[in-house]
Every structure is written in C-alpha cells, then in structure tokens.
Amino acid sequence: MHFAEPLRLQSGAQLADYTLMYETYGTLNADKSNAVLVCHALNASHHVAGVYADDPKKVGWWDNMVGPGKPLDTDRFFVIGVNNLGSCFGSTGPMHLNPATGKPYGAAFPVVTVEDWVAAQARLADVLGIACFAAVMGGSLGGMQALAWAIMYPSRLRHCVVIASTPKLTAQNIAFNDVARQAILSDPDYHGGDFYEHGVVPKNGLRVARMVGHITYLSDDDMAEKFGRKLRNAAADNAYKFDFGIDFEIESYLRYQGDKFSEYFDANTYLLITKALDYFDPARACDGDLTLALAGTEAEFFVASFSTDWRFSPERSREIVAALACNRRNVTYAEIDAPHGHDAFLLEDARYMNMVRAWYQRIWDRLKQPTREHA
Amino acid sequence: MHFAEPLRLQSGAQLADYTLMYETYGTLNADKSNAVLVCHALNASHHVAGVYADDPKKVGWWDNMVGPGKPLDTDRFFVIGVNNLGSCFGSTGPMHLNPATGKPYGAAFPVVTVEDWVAAQARLADVLGIACFAAVMGGSLGGMQALAWAIMYPSRLRHCVVIASTPKLTAQNIAFNDVARQAILSDPDYHGGDFYEHGVVPKNGLRVARMVGHITYLSDDDMAEKFGRKLRNAAADNAYKFDFGIDFEIESYLRYQGDKFSEYFDANTYLLITKALDYFDPARACDGDLTLALAGTEAEFFVASFSTDWRFSPERSREIVAALACNRRNVTYAEIDAPHGHDAFLLEDARYMNMVRAWYQRIWDRLKQPTREHA
Numbered sequence: 001m002h003f004a005e006p007l008r009l010q011s012g013a014q015l016a017d018y019t020l021m022y023e024t025y026g027t028l029n030a031d032k033s034n035a036v037l038v039c040h041a042l043n044a045s046h047h048v049a050g051v052y053a054d055d056p057k058k059v060g061w062w063d064n065m066v067g068p069g070k071p072l073d074t075d076r077f078f079v080i081g082v083n084n085l086g087s088c089f090g091s092t093g094p095m096h097l098n099p100a101t102g103k104p105y106g107a108a109f110p111v112v113t114v115e116d117w118v119a120a121q122a123r124l125a126d127v128l129g130i131a132c133f134a135a136v137m138g139g140s141l142g143g144m145q146a147l148a149w150a151i152m153y154p155s156r157l158r159h160c161v162v163i164a165s166t167p168k169l170t171a172q173n174i175a176f177n178d179v180a181r182q183a184i185l186s187d188p189d190y191h192g193g194d195f196y197e198h199g200v201v202p203k204n205g206l207r208v209a210r211m212v213g214h215i216t217y218l219s220d221d222d223m224a225e226k227f228g229r230k231l232r233n234a235a236a237d238n239a240y241k242f243d244f245g246i247d248f249e250i251e252s253y254l255r256y257q258g259d260k261f262s263e264y265f266d267a268n269t270y271l272l273i274t275k276a277l278d279y280f281d282p283a284r285a286c287d288g289d290l291t292l293a294l295a296g297t298e299a300e301f302f303v304a305s306f307s308t309d310w311r312f313s314p315e316r317s318r319e320i321v322a323a324l325a326c327n328r329r330n331v332t333y334a335e336i337d338a339p340h341g342h343d344a345f346l347l348e349d350a351r352y353m354n355m356v357r358a359w360y361q362r363i364w365d366r367l368k369q370p371t372r373e374h375a
Numbered sequence: 376m377h378f379a380e381p382l383r384l385q386s387g388a389q390l391a392d393y394t395l396m397y398e399t400y401g402t403l404n405a406d407k408s409n410a411v412l413v414c415h416a417l418n419a420s421h422h423v424a425g426v427y428a429d430d431p432k433k434v435g436w437w438d439n440m441v442g443p444g445k446p447l448d449t450d451r452f453f454v455i456g457v458n459n460l461g462s463c464f465g466s467t468g469p470m471h472l473n474p475a476t477g478k479p480y481g482a483a484f485p486v487v488t489v490e491d492w493v494a495a496q497a498r499l500a501d502v503l504g505i506a507c508f509a510a511v512m513g514g515s516l517g518g519m520q521a522l523a524w525a526i527m528y529p530s531r532l533r534h535c536v537v538i539a540s541t542p543k544l545t546a547q548n549i550a551f552n553d554v555a556r557q558a559i560l561s562d563p564d565y566h567g568g569d570f571y572e573h574g575v576v577p578k579n580g581l582r583v584a585r586m587v588g589h590i591t592y593l594s595d596d597d598m599a600e601k602f603g604r605k606l607r608n609a610a611a612d613n614a615y616k617f618d619f620g621i622d623f624e625i626e627s628y629l630r631y632q633g634d635k636f637s638e639y640f641d642a643n644t645y646l647l648i649t650k651a652l653d654y655f656d657p658a659r660a661c662d663g664d665l666t667l668a669l670a671g672t673e674a675e676f677f678v679a680s681f682s683t684d685w686r687f688s689p690e691r692s693r694e695i696v697a698a699l700a701c702n703r704r705n706v707t708y709a710e711i712d713a714p715h716g717h718d719a720f721l722l723e724d725a726r727y728m729n730m731v732r733a734w735y736q737r738i739w740d741r742l743k744q745p746t747r748e749h750a
Contacts, residue, residue: 183583224547
C-alpha cells in the first residue's frame with residue numbers, strides 16, 4: 001500500500017511518501033469487527049503465517065500461533081501483518097530511493113519510533129476501513145507496538161495482547177543494543193550508512209551484532225542444556241583445538257546464526273530498530289509514571305511473560321499489569337514457566353498457546369454479541 | 376625473571392624461553408613460609424598493589440586488598456604478583472620477538488592455558504626458593520589459577536583463596552567470549568594477528584569486545600541504579616537525538632570503557648585470555664567429576680561469591696565448595712550480598728574485606744606455630 005501524503009515523525013523529520021508491505025489472512029466480516037493486527041519484532045516481517053505458493057519453505061514467523069484452527073484462528077479473524085517503516089522486507093526503508101536525492105536513503109533515512117510505526121499502521125487501517133481492531137497483538141518489540149496502540153488510539157482496539165515485552169528498556173538492554181550498533185558502525189564496510197553505493201555490506205558488524213543479540217534471546221539454562229560445554233568435534237578425538245577457530249558447539253551455533261543473519265538483514269534497519277527499542281518509554285511524557293501513561297487506554301489486556309526471559313523479564317510485564325490494575329483496566333496476566341528465555345514467545349508451549357487460544361475464544365464470543373462500545 | 380629452559384605447554388607446543396614480569400611486596404621471612412601468590416584476572420597484571428615512584432597515578436589493581444595493614448597485610452606476608460604468559464604487560468607475549476622468526480609472535484604465539492600459567496608461576500617460585508606458599512589467591516580468572524595450583528601442586532600451598540570464580544565456563548560465558556573474539560578477528564586491522572608489522576591496532580574490535588565484556592561484569596540492578604535511562608545531555612533539553620550517536624549515559628560510559636581499553640590492551644592477548652577462560656575445566660580429565668578432580672588437593676580453602684554476579688554466579692562457587700566438602704577438605708565459604716555483580720571482587724565492601732582479613736589473620740596465627748606439614 002502506497003501512501004502519498006507525508007508522514008510526520010516523532011523526531012520532527014518527515015517521510016514525503018512511503019509504502020507499507022502487508023499481508024492478510026482470513027476474511028474481514030461485514031461490520032469489519034474481526035480484524036486483528038499482529039505487530040512484528042526485531043527481524044520479522046509482515047509474513048506472519050502460512051507459506052507462499054512459490055516458496056513453500058518460507059513459513060511465517062508466528063505460524064504456530066496464527067492460522068486456521070490455531071490460537072489466533074484465521075477461520076474466525078481477519079489477521080493483518082505489516083512490515084514496519086525502516087525495515088528491509090518491502091516497506092519503505094534505508095535501501096530504497098530517497099526521492100530528495102534519487103539515491104538510496106542510507107544514513108539519511110530518519111530514525112523512526114514505535115509510535116511512528118503505529119501511526120503508519122493506523123493509516124493502513126484507515127484505508128482498509130477498519131475503525132476498531134478486535135485486537136492488536138505483539139511479542140517483544142511487537143508488544144511495545146500493541147501497548148502504543150492502546151495509548152495512542154484507545155478507541156481503535158478492543159483488546160491488546162502484550163507478550164514478553166516491557167514498558168521500557170533497562171540500562172543493560174540499551175547497553176547490549178549499543179554494542180550491536182558499535183559493531184555495525186565501526187565496520188569499514190558500513191561507509192557511514194551509504195554502503196549500498198559501494199556494493200558492499202557490513203557483514204562482520206551485522207554478524208557480531210546478531211551474535212550478541214542472540215545470547216540475550218536464550219536463557220542461561222537453556223543454553224547449558226542445549227550446548228553446555230559440548231565440543232563441536234566431539235565424535236573425533238574430543239580434544240581442544242588450541243587456536244581461535246571453533247572448539248565448542250555454542251560457538252558454531254552462534255557463528256552460524258550470525259552468518260545467516262548478515263546475509264539477509266540490512267545493517268541500517270538493524271540500527272533503526274535498536275533505536276526504536278531504546279527510545280520506547282511511554283511513561284517518559286508522564287514523568288516516569290506508567291499508570292498515568294496508561295490512564296487513557298480503553299482496551300482489555302492480555303499480558304504474558306516467561307520465567308527465564310532475562311531480556312524482558314517477568315518483572316517488566318508485572319509493571320505493565322500493575323499500572324493497568326491501578327487504572328482499573330481489565331487485565332489478564334500469564335507468567336509462564338518456560339525454559340527458553342525471551343525466544344519462548346515464538347515457540348510451541350501448550351500452556352502458553354492454550355492461554356492465548358482461550359483469550360481469543362473470549363474475544364470471539366463477544367464479537368458475536370455487539371457490546372455497548374461496539375454497537 | 377628470564378627462564379632459558381623451554382616450557383612445554385598443554386597444547387603440545389612449547390616456548391623456547393620466556394620472561395615473567397613480577398612484583399613483590401613485604402619481606403620474605405627466614406623460613407620462606409610467608410609468601411602469598413596473587414594471580415590476576417583478564418586485564419590486570421603483576422602490579423597488584425601500591426604505586427610506582429615515577430607514576431603515582433598507576434595504583435595496583437587490588438590495592439584495597441593488598442598492602443600494609445590491609446586484609447592481605449604486606450607487613451606480615453611476602454606478596455608476589457606475576458604477569459601471565461601471553462599478557463601485554465611485560466611477560467613474554469604475542470608482541471614480543473619470536474626467536475624462531477625474528478618477528479613479533481603475533482598469531483604464532485601459542486594458546487596458553489590456566490595450567491600453563493601455573494606451571495610457569497611454579498618455576499618462578501622455584502627460583503625464589505619458595506617451596507610452599509602460605510596462600511595462593513585470586514579472583515575470577517585468578518581464582519581459576521588458585522584452584523589449578525591446589526590441583527597441580529597440592530603440597531606447595533597451605534591455603535587457597537578462590538573468589539568470584541568458577542570450576543568451568545557455562546555455554547553463555549563461552550558465547551560472550553566468542554562474540555568478543557569475533558569482533559577482534561573480523562576487524563580488518565587485525566591482519567590475522569600480525570598487525571604489529573602493519574603499524575595498526577584492531578581498535579574497533581577490541582572496543583566492542585571490551586564493551587560486551589564490561590556488561591557482564593556489572594549487575595543489571597547496579598547498571599539500573601547507576602545509569603538507568605539517564606540521558607547524557609540531561610542538563611540541556613532532555614530530548615532524544617534521533618541519530619546513532621550517544622543518547623544515554625550508559626552508552627557514553629561503555630564507549631569510554633571500550634575506547635580506553637583499546638588504547639592499552641593487546642588484541643592477541645585478549646584472544647589468548649578468553650581461550651584460557653573457555654578451556655579451564657579441571658573436572659574434564661575426570662569425566663566431569665569435580666569431586667574427583669579436587670581429591671588430591673591438600674590446601675585449606677576460602678571460597679567467596681557475590682549475590683549479583685551473573686558472570687560467575689554463586690552457584691558456581693557452591694559447586695566448588697560442595698566438591699571440596701565431599702573430599703572432606705577444610706573450606707570456608709562466604710556468599711556476599713553485594714550489588715555490584717562480578718566486579719564486586721575488586722571493590723570495597725566491609726563484610727567481604729573483613730572476611731578476607733580474618734582468614735589471613737588465621738593463616739598468620741598458624742604461621743607462627745609450625746604445623747606438622749610445615750615442620
């Protein structure tokens with residue numbers, strides 16, 4: 001979807017025009033009340049569920065959650081996945097032509113925030129004729145977008161689903177993001193952000209950035225269980241190599257993740273997304289008072305966290321729940337005992353999936369009987 | 376001290392000859408029974424305590440612990456600090472000339488292990504005529520050396536002090552080390568380890584390596600308290616910058632630490648030390664049985680850990696204590712409730728310092744009355 005009118009950003013900059021890549025699943029009902037917006041996290045996209053006919057290997061990133069008969073059932077709901085501005089999967093981003101210069105934006109692409117993404121998503125909803133979503137849902141950075149929706153457009157969502165997220169990053173979160181940024185910015189192939197015209201990609205920087213990020217997605221225990229101190233060549237002589245190559249399985253795994261990522265992800269997008277994460281802090285405008293920041297929300301909330309998530313720990317979700325409760329908002333909170341750290345929000349877990357399924361069943365039951373707000 | 380006879384290393388390689396830089400404090404008594412060896416961690420050196428007459432700003436790294444009247448009292452004990460092989464503070468390392476080629480070792484410097492360091496330290500003790508140390512002591516990687524001393528030379532130390540250490544790295548520990556290594560190895564200025572002859576230093580890689588390391592030295596809570604989400608320009612307009620420069624205090628702090636480190640530390644040394652950390656695992660030779668690995672030890676142990684240390688958590692120290700207890704070794708264990716994460720072992724903390732002081736008092740009381748072992 002192309003938008004010809006300019007979008008003014010939180011920074012004060014504006015995008016003259018832009019395109020949002022989106023995907024839909026299921027059917028929008030007659031009164032357009034069954035739409036659910038699913039917001040993506042760091043390296044995901046609009047491709048939330050299913051596969052493409054011509055690329056059956058490319059499964060949507062939340063395919064276990066979204067689809068026919070799944071917790072978010074596309075036989076019932078009309079689900080929308082939108083690739084965010086600044087991303088590298090089709091929506092306008094740093095690799096696209098800057099109309100002002102005729103060259104790729106590169107470093108000139110403006111820093112975008114969670115609120116900017118939400119504003120752009122709202123325009124898409126306008127064009128699709130969706131006045132009010134049945135739910136806006138997301139995990140991690142996606143959960144921040146859901147939260148921002150509830151704050152910015154309180155009457156445009158009846159339910160808000162915030163999973164493995166946080167109302168703001170901690171100093172440690174920001175620190176890890178800055179390590180990732182420094183790895184990219186100091187890669188000579190970054191060329192100040194204008195590497196496209198040099199025909200190179202700052203692969204080394206992206207690789208290190210992804211490696212450090214990946215460590216924070218997994219739990220210490222999960223890593224210990226999956227990899228421990230297993231040597232990669234364990235089948236052979238079980239000896240250390242005494243060089244700087246790969247000794248341990250965990251090294252092999254991380255380097256593989258880093259290599260793979262550096263081949264498809266855009267370095268400028270990575271920088272932009274870490275900044276959007278760092279900047280998100282809705283309580284900031286209210287002197288740090290999250291309760292005040294959430295006072296205008298109208299949605300009913302489902303908040304979930306995972307016990308071993310040390311990136312966005314359960315404590316962060318409890319802050320959201322406490323602030324909603326202080327506002328007498330209706331909120332359901334699930335703290336799920338799961339071993340997989342932050343990544344748990346993407347993984348199969350019967351208790352987690354059943355909670356979400358039950359929540360959408362409730363939404364569905366209500367949809368069939370128009371409520372006061374909805375009538 | 377120069378050693379002309381070759382040192383065979385755990386890897387099978389050997390150093391033809393080598394020099395160890397060391398420093399001593401206090402006076403060795405007549406029967407040479409009051410010597411304490413202090414082993415250093417990652418970026419420290421032989422300069423444990425005090426200042427140099429010509430450089431009064433360069434205070435020893437454990438000056439709060441070691442000195443006249445301090446917990447390890449140099450009015451009583453003869454304290455030795457040794458710079459480890461492969462380091463960049465005077466002992467033979469990658470920046471020194473390789474006698475085989477006449478050029479700096481660079482990448483040709485052999486990978487050294489904790490056990491290699493201890494073997495080299497033992498030779499120094501031989502030359503100094505110290506048959507048995509009153510104590511061998513270290514924190515973090517230094518604690519690993521103390522532990523290795525107790526295993527390799529059980530009769531050469533009467534006490535072993537292991538602080539904020541671990542019997543082996545976890546997968547997560549190794550993962551962080553490998554991120555640091557990859558940052559250095561992929562810096563074009565690393566030149567495969569032979570950057571000396573190119574007249575450059577892989578500063579960007581070292582900087583990122585130090586930044587990621589530094590995050591693991593501090594606790595999440597401590598970072599939150601010290602930095603939180605404070606903006607660096609808070610005095611001014613309290614606004615985000617909307618670029619990839621510095622917004623937050625924590626970014627400024629980490630980049631400063633990274634910059635400082637990259638100016639004085641050697642990249643090859645950093646690689647070597649992270650490998651020594653990764654490889655340390657005395658239980659490995661005993662099929663993972665730490666109790667068996669410690670069965671031959673004779674020293675009395677003091678083990679300490681810090682509650683918020685998530686690099687080498689208290690659980691790791693408890694594993695050491697449990698294995699010693701199974702061997703009916705005499706062991707004192709202090710788990711200190713301290714907010715400063717792994718770095719706590721270097722910092723002032725009255726309870727911690729008093730515990731160490733009391734422990735050395737006990738050693739001192741015993742020294743005055745020759746024991747059976749010592750007679």
